[in-house]
Amino acid sequence: MTDLLPIDQIMIAATCWLVIGVVGIAFPRNFFLISRVLFPLGALCGLALALFALGGMVAEPQVAVLPFGLPDLPFHLRLDALSSFFLFLLGATAAGISIYAAGYFRKSAGAAPGLQCLLYHVFLASMSGVFLADDAYAFMVAWETMALTSFFLVTSDHKIPEIRRAGYLYLLVAHIGAVGILLSFGVMAGSAGDYTFDAMRAFADRGIWPTVAFLLAFFGFGAKAGVLPLHIWLPEAHPAAPSPVSAMMSGVMLKTAIYGMLRVSFDLLQVxxxxxxxxxxxxxxxxxxxxxxxxxxxxxxxxxxxxxxxxxxxxxxxxxxxxxxxxxxxxxxxxxxxxxxxxxxxxxxxxxxxxxxxxxxxxxxxxxxxxxxxxxxxxxxxxxxxxxxxxxxxxxxxxxxxxxxxxxxxxxxxxxxxxxxxxxxxxxxxxxxxxxxxxxxxxxxxxxxxxxxxxxxxxxxxxxxxxxxxxxxxxxxxxxxxxxxxxxxxxxxxxxxxxxxxxxxxxxxxxxxxxxxxxxxxxxxxxxxxxxxxxxxxxxxxxxxxxxxxxxxxxxxxxDRIKRGAAWDCGFPLQTGRMQDTAEGFGQPIRQIFSPFFRMISERPSPFDAQPRYRRVFEDPIWYGVYLPVARLVEFGTRLIAFLQEGRIAFYLLYSFITLITLLVLTRG
Amino acid sequence: MNLYALIAQLLELALALLVAPLLTGWVNQCRAWLQNRSAPPLLQSYYTLHKLFHKDVLAAHNASSLFLAAPYIIFACMALASAIVPTLSTELVFSPAADAIALVGLFALARVFIALAGMDVGTSFGSLGARREMLVGFLAEPALLMVFFTASLISQSTSLSTIVEALAHTDFVLYPSLAFAGVAFTMVSLAENARIPVDNPTTHLELTMIHEAMILEYSGRHLALIEWAASLKLFAYSCLGIALFFPVGIPALADPASLGLALLILVSKLVLGGFLLALIETASAKMRIFRAPEFLGTAFLLAVLAMLVHMLLETGS
Structure with missing residues (x-):
């Protein structure tokens, strides 16, 4: 493989991941094949990807054009040092996680193993696509594939309502973020209509526009990375996913957002x-x-x-x-x-x-x-x-x-x-x-x-x-x-x-x-x-x-003599496991010192309670400070324009007619 | 790396290991005098260590290998820490290996291990002590780091040797920022070394103990190592205070004559410092544990203020 350029080698490794996924879905219930052959092979691919990325690190930037996608809009790929570094990160981490996953996914776990295998490997391949993309179109396709596959992986145990809820929240925030990224690309591409990153690099300093592009990109990538106040999905989605998927999302997927921030701030924007x-x-x-x-x-x-x-x-x-x-x-x-x-x-x-x-x-x-x-x-x-x-x-x-x-x-x-x-x-x-x-x-x-x-x-x-x-x-x-x-x-x-x-x-x-x-x-x-x-x-x-x-x-x-005996504990004779600090107890000083951070609901039993229950819930104040007001605002806005919805087809035809006439008038002038 | 640097390093390490229990003994003696008690012998710490090393270790049934290894790791951390702090010379073998930030990290590493060891047996006091120790730690550690940062901003370096050289061997300049940093450092040292007003090294009263609660389950040589490590920590902090705030007399070169002189100066500074520590401990009362965050928060704010004072007043010239 020595005569291949690093970018080709990386594309081969990523394609191998796709192939592994497809083989997995072809034999969805073949547990032995999936866990003992396919996942270890995926780990090997990760290792290979990391090695190839090391080669890409020192080589000159390379480009490739894939003849997929829409007519006149092929996928542009480019491998430079920044992409190579993040690909190395992806490959090296994926090698460990995949080999772990080979032992982790059990027969009884949630969705069919073949489906898990497909989603997991497409997830990996789409992340390498994000790092390789050199135009907004390819980037967004890879980005969305990543978001969707990870959504399905998060909701592996979709029969549990909390997990469905976590997945929905994740999907929602991911798409709000994607809109920000898309708009940012739009601003950087300007009116030329050329969505390759090369065209964006040529985008000169035009007053306020670099700032607008930067802020939009930061918003969009911040939603994926979990920057305040868009972090809300992260503590819900990560625990819901199976552990190898949590590891992949936390370890690597969050870094795709960091990659995006770096790419936009230092490479695409010149100021x-x-x-x-x-x-x-x-x-x-x-x-x-x-x-x-x-x-x-x-x-x-x-x-x-x-x-x-x-x-x-x-x-x-x-x-x-x-x-x-x-x-x-x-x-x-x-x-x-x-x-x-x-x-x-x-x-x-x-x-x-x-x-x-x-x-x-x-x-x-x-x-x-x-x-x-x-x-x-x-x-x-x-x-x-x-x-x-x-x-x-x-x-x-x-x-x-x-x-x-x-x-x-x-x-x-x-x-x-x-x-x-x-x-x-x-x-x-x-x-x-x-x-x-x-x-x-x-x-x-x-x-x-x-x-x-x-x-x-x-x-x-x-x-x-x-x-x-x-x-x-x-x-x-x-x-x-x-x-x-x-x-x-x-x-x-x-x-x-x-x-x-x-x-x-x-x-x-x-x-x-x-x-x-x-x-x-x-x-x-x-x-x-x-x-x-x-x-x-x-x-x-x-x-x-x-x-x-x-x-x-x-x-x-x-x-070096050593004797064993009962624990001393200042002479208290009774020792049970329940007498140790719980996680709540250990966090108590933090709760006290940082109490303004939390929105806390406590339920304390009265001294005469026959069945005492102690409960304490911590809630994210940002839910109440940011999200609920926004939700209420949206609700209010929709109520304002609800009168448009009449439920009779005549009115809708009238709307279409008025729109058509308005557009014709506008384009004529 | 020259031969003198190696000799200075070894001498410094040996001095720390041997003298540290003596410093603890000296502080106890001063405290006894100030409190009108008759003092234990000056060498009492050594007798205690010797006794403990002879005794068998009695470990709890479910003590894990982490519990058994922790005393050695903690002792090694403290020995390394006292080797990094420049006391006799600023030309040391270890000084490029770890700077002020790494020193803070080293103290934190020892703290994490002792806290984990405290939680290992699974007694109520052990985890209570671990929790309190980490509480003190997470407030004291950034304060200490900010004290170092103030000194680093003055000397343009985080290497302890360079800091001490810059402070000791340049023309005398009065730094108002160092005054703030000095107060913060004193407060942090009291907390970190489990002294009054944050903790009391001689108590076993369950409501108040922090450090002692974590090490309740230790006995024999393990306890000896932990006690010795605690006195090494006190020694390292005292030397740090001397190096940052009273660095006069720490030589840059490590030739025999200046080493001898430096040793003399160091010992007299430690004698004085130990007395001052005993004075602070006698004059103040132990705080409730809930007040400790306020105390340490003040130290943290003072240390940040020291940096701000430096940035605003001292960089312009």
């Missing part, structure tokens, strides 16, 4: 204004704080992770905002720094969030329980899942030496450079923004301790957890793949920065690779060593060495 960056930063921070605070009080493990995804998307949007600001002041090196942090966080989030979602999938299979209040003590029953989830938890909490910390470190470094911006007002805003990022990172730590501690540690809170079993072999391979990704991305930051170099050169005209690689592979020093440096490899090695050294020294000098 950036600094206040765009401030807008992005403000919304990103609001999203991230909102996400992490809500994540800390959740009691459903998949909802917790979904809110945590909102937080991470917020941080990524902050990074884009910072990049826009630096770019608009023509500081390419700093723009490259913050863009590197953004892209790094994209791929980190893809790995650790998929890992955590898949771990919840294994827990769900083993216990049939999603409620944190009914789990606990799984470390004894499911050691594989526990330890691999711990990797994801540490990465997600942004702790060294794993990958989450590196991107956070780079983001904080870029904030430290904002002191050099020429805008006086920004100096006052940016410390506050940096402080919020630090707070968000620390809160993420709180949330992750809650997640891991309540699910895996302690005593089982329910009897039935004693029968929980560990993940199967294929599931373990998938988890292991993603965990090693978290590990390698954390230990080899310079390799990742070298990978990102062509992307930042393409988008902001500068890269970090030259400065970063000057100190050896182990030392990350993006600007200069005196300025800031961090070496995850030395960090990890010394931590491991210290730990082992202490262990052996203590054993050598003293002993």
């Amino acid at each position: 950036q204004f600094w206040w765009w960056g401030i807008l992005l930063m403000a919304l990103g921070l609001a999203t991230a704080i909102f996400g992490v605070v809500f994540s800390a009080v959740q009691t459903d493990m998949k909802r917790l992770l979904a809110y945590s995804s909102i937080e991470n998307i917020g941080l990524i949007v902050v990074g884009i905002g910072l990049t826009v600001t630096f770019k608009s002041f023509e500081m390419p090196l700093l723009a490259a720094l913050s863009l590197t942090a953004t892209l790094y966080h994209c791929i980190n989030h893809a790995f650790f969030k998929s890992l955590l979602f898949l771990a919840t999938g294994s827990v769900l299979h083993a216990t049939r329980e999603r409620n944190l209040g009914k789990l606990g003590g799984l470390i004894h029953r499911m050691p594989w899942v526990t330890w691999l989830a711990l990797v994801g938890v540490i990465a997600s909490a942004g702790l060294p030496p794993l990958n989450g910390f590196v991107s956070e470190w780079l983001l904080l470094q870029s904030f430290l450079f904002t002191a050099g911006l020429p805008q006086g007002y920004l100096h006052m805003l940016l410390p506050v923004a940096a402080a919020s990022v630090a707070l968000i990172a620390a809160l993420a730590g709180f949330t992750m301790v809650k997640f891991f501690g309540v699910v895996f540690l302690g005593q089982p809170r329910e009897e039935k957890l004693g029968q929980a079993h560990d993940a199967g072999r294929l599931e373990r391979i998938g988890l292991l793949w993603l965990a090693s990704g978290c590990f390698l991305l954390g230990i080899l930051p310079n390799a990742v920065i070298a990978l990102l170099d062509p992307v930042t050169r393409l988008l902001v005209g500068s890269g970090l690779s030259a400065a970063a690689s000057g100190h050896g592979w182990w030392m990350l020093a993006p600007i200069s060593e005196a300025r800031a440096s961090y070496s995850p490899a030395i960090f990890l090695v010394s931590l491991v060495c210290f730990t082992l050294l202490v262990y052996f020294v203590v054993r050598g000098f003293y002993h």
Whole structure:
């Protein structure tokens, strides 16, 4: 395959996914074929796609025209560094998720396995289509295919009303967003009627229009990414979907929206204004704080992770905002720094969030329980899942030496450079923004301790957890793949920065690779060593060495005897699993400190209640602040024009006639 | 990397490991004096550690391997942290490996492990302590980071060595921002080291304990390691305070003569710092746990204010 261009190789891999899907639907009930052959083959395709994308990263941009679509409107495809990076992300994550999915989908689960297989692989192929598209038409077709297949995957268990409701909400928000994207493309294409991205790049600065296009695109892509206040679908849809699908949606599909934002802001639009960056930063921070605070009080493990995804998307949007600001002041090196942090966080989030979602999938299979209040003590029953989830938890909490910390470190470094911006007002805003990022990172730590501690540690809170079993072999391979990704991305930051170099050169005209690689592979020093440096490899090695050294020294000098007994707990004799902190209890400090964030409904029993029930519901204030007023407004508007609807055909014919006459009059003049 | 840097690094690490329990002993002694009690011997911490190392470990039946491994990891984190903070010299082997942000990350890593270990046995106190510790942590960590950011903005670097060099070896400049940062740092250190007014290291009263509640289930060598790690943490924080706010006397070069002098200066600063800590602890009362967020929120705001003051007043010149 060496004589093929990377773009051809990638198209072949994506086509393989389609073929796998079609073979799956041809044998919809052949469980063995689908789970033991087709899904592992899909994982191989993902791996191949990631490898081919690495080739595309360093190659010159390539174009291809596919003779599909409408007459005179073929699909234009183009592979450049930005597309390649996101394709790499897709392929590498999909490899892990697909192999996991091979072990995950069971005979009893919801829809026919063949249908799941078709939808899943078309979903994957359409995401690669989004990354490859080079005209608005192809982009929208791929985008809509992605939205529809993921909708059907979310509603796999369509017999449950909540899942249908979640799916409907998802579809609705996805389409409101798609309208924004379509309008943005329309603005950028202008009156020429040429919808290729090349034509849009030529779109010159025409007053207010770049801003309009940018805002529309941000609205549209923000709806897909879950930026406040359009995040509303995310905590509903992610828990509803089967775990591999949640992992795919959270890990990769949200990144298609980030890809779209980057493509429009830096590639299609040739100008950036600094206040765009401030807008992005403000919304990103609001999203991230909102996400992490809500994540800390959740009691459903998949909802917790979904809110945590909102937080991470917020941080990524902050990074884009910072990049826009630096770019608009023509500081390419700093723009490259913050863009590197953004892209790094994209791929980190893809790995650790998929890992955590898949771990919840294994827990769900083993216990049939999603409620944190009914789990606990799984470390004894499911050691594989526990330890691999711990990797994801540490990465997600942004702790060294794993990958989450590196991107956070780079983001904080870029904030430290904002002191050099020429805008006086920004100096006052940016410390506050940096402080919020630090707070968000620390809160993420709180949330992750809650997640891991309540699910895996302690005593089982329910009897039935004693029968929980560990993940199967294929599931373990998938988890292991993603965990090693978290590990390698954390230990080899310079390799990742070298990978990102062509992307930042393409988008902001500068890269970090030259400065970063000057100190050896182990030392990350993006600007200069005196300025800031961090070496995850030395960090990890010394931590491991210290730990082992202490262990052996203590054993050598003293002993390693250990006795087992009942827990001490300050001498309280009775210990049951119900006496530990529940997820609610663990989130209590957050509820108290951030009480203005929530809309809370409490039901407390009276002291004389024979059957006391305690209930507390958290509701999203944005439902009541934004969505319900909009819904009421729409209802009001429809009532105003309802008089048009008479129900008699004569009136409708009259309307058509009047419209026709009006149009004729207008076109004549 | 030269030989002196290696020697300075090893010396610093050895000093931290050996002297840290002494600092804890010194603070306890000062506290006893101030409270008109008779003090335990200065070396009491060492006797306790020795005793604990000899004892058998008694672990709960359902303690997992995470519980058993955590003390070693926490100890290693704190040892690494005290190796990163420049105390005797700014020319250290480890200093390029981890900057101020990584140091905050390292403290956070240790905190996450101790909180998880607290939840592992599944007792009511363990998870209570873990929850409270994470509450203190998520407020203290950003405040500490903002203190570092203020210092980094002044010195144009997040590398601790460069910060200390910039603050210690340039012409004396009065930074109003550092005053704010100093107050914030003191408040954060009190909270992070489980001292009064946020926590009380000597209590086992269930309503108030934070740190002690998490480590209730530990015994024997595990408890010894955790206690030792706690004193290392106190030592590291004290040295950080010295390095950021009173850096005079930390040499840039690591030759024997300046190392000796630096050691002398450091010890006298620590003696004074330990006394001040005991004074703060004696003069203030333990807060209710619900007041801790206000206390730490104040520290956070002060640290952000320090950055703003720097941005507004000190960058113009």
